[in-house]
Amino acid sequence: METNLEYWTEKLITLGTTYGLKVIGAIVFWIIGSWVIKTILKTSRNLMAKSDYDESLKKFLLNLVSWGLRILLVITLLGVLGIPTTSFAAIIGAAGLAIGLALQGSLANFAGGVLILLFKPFKVGDYITGSGESGTVKEIKIFTTELATPQNRKVIVPNGPLSNSNITNYSANELIRLDMIVGVSYDDDIKKTKEVLMNVLTSNPKVLKDPAPMVAVTELADSSVNFAVRGWVKNSDYWDVHFENTEAIKLQLDAAGIEIPYPHSVEIQKQG
Template sequence: MSPEQLSSYANAIINILVDYSPKLISAFIVLFVGLYAIRLINRSIRKIMVKRNLDPTLTKFLADILLWALRILLFVTFISNLGIPTTSFVTILGAMGLAIGLSLQGSLSNFAGGMLIIVFKPFKVGDTIEAQGVVATVLEIQIFVTKMLTGNNQTVFVPNGALSNGTIINYSMQGERRADLTFSVSYDSDIKKAKEVLLDVLHKNPKVLENPAPEVFVKNLSASSVDFAVRPWAKNANYGSVFSETLENCKAALDEAGIAVQPYTIQK
C-alpha cells in the first residue's frame, strides 16, 4: 500500500471520527446520566414502598422489574443516539419475549400465582397452613414457589400457581384455634356426670382459653354409645399440647369417675 493510500485512509477515518464524535459523546453522556438517574429512581421507589409497609418480597420484585425496564429503555436510547436503527432491535426483543413466554407457560403461571399471594396475602411468613395436601409452616414466599417446613422437619416447595388456585386453610390468621374431639361413653353411664367431668378437665387446664368458653355437649346417639363433642379453645402456639392433654386428661378423669369409655373417633 502506497503512502498516498495510507494518507487517504487516515484522512477518511479522521473525517468519520470528527463527524461521528458529537453523536458518540452525546450517547455516552446519556448513558452515564441515565445510569445515575436509574439508581436514584430505584432507590427512591424502594424507600417509598418500605414507608408504605409493602411486603418485602413484593418490594424487591417490583424494584427489580423497574430497574431492568429502565435499563432496557436506556440501552435503546443509547444505541439510537449512536445512529443505529432501533426498529429491528425492538422487533428482535419482542420476538424473544414471545418465545420465552411460550416456553415458560408453567413458570409464568407460578409467577402470576406468586404475585397474587404477595398482593392479597392469604398467608404470610410464619403462618401454619394446609394446602395441596401439606400442613406446614411458611418459611419463605418466593416468586415461583412457596417454601414451607412440616412438623417432622421436612422442607416442602409448593408451586405458587397451584397454591393460589387451590383451597388454603390458614391456621394462624385468627390467633386462636379450637380442638374438636369426640368422646364416647356407654349408655349405662350418667350423661350429666360425664359432661361435668369433661368440662372440669377443660377448666382445670390453664392452656385452655376461657373466652371463647370451652364446650361439651352430646353430639350423637350412636348404636352402642353416647358421643360427646369436646371443644376447647387454645392459642395457636398451645394447640398441639391442648389437643393431646385433653385426650389424656379426659380419659383419666372418666376412668376415675367410673364412666366406661367406648371406642371413639377424633376429628381434627
C-alpha cells in the first residue's frame, strides 16, 4: 500500500514538473496573446475610422483579422504545450484548398466586393455602367451590387465581373458635358445655323457660361452637314437639358427655315 502511494506521489511530481510549467506558460501566453489581439483590433478600428472605410467592409475586415489572430494564438498555445502542430497546419491548409475550389465563383465575387468597397470606384447614388449593366447604385454588398435602371428595374450584379470590367461613373464629377449632333441640309447657311444652335445653348439657363458652350461643324456627311452642339451642365441637370435642347433645336431651326434632312418616300404613278 505504502509502495503504491509512493509510486503515485512520484508520478504526480513528475507530471507536475514536466507539464506544470508548460501549462502555466500557456496560461500566461494566452493572457498576453489576448491582450495583443485586442490592441491590434483597437488600432485597426481607429485606422479604419480615420480612412473612412465602408461600415460593412470595416466589420468584415475586423472579424477576419480577429479570427485569424485567434486561430494563430490557439495553434501557438498547442506548440507551447508540446503538442505537434504540423498536422493542424496541414488540416487547415487542406480545408482551405477544398473550400476555395468549391467556392471559386463566390470567392471571386467576395474579392471583387472587397476591392469595390476599398477603392470606391463608385458609391451609393452614382449612375454607372459596368459589366454590361447601367443604373443607379442602390446598395453595395460584399458579394453583389444592386442597381436601379432608369425604368426602375432592380438589377443584381456580381461583384467579381463588375470589379474586373470597365466601369463608367457618370456621377463622379459635378459637371458633365452634353454632346449633341445636329444635321442640316447642304443648302442651308452654315453661319446662320451656328447662330441658331448657339442661341439654343445660351438661352437655356441650365447650360453653364463657363466652360463656354460650343457649336462647330464636325462632319460633311452624305446627306447633311453635321454640327457638334456642346454645353456644360451640372450632373443633376443633364437629362433635363438634353430633352429641353432637343425640342428647342427643332423649333428654332424650323422658325429660321433651316431644314433637318430626312429620307423622302417617292410615289410612282402608273401612266396610261
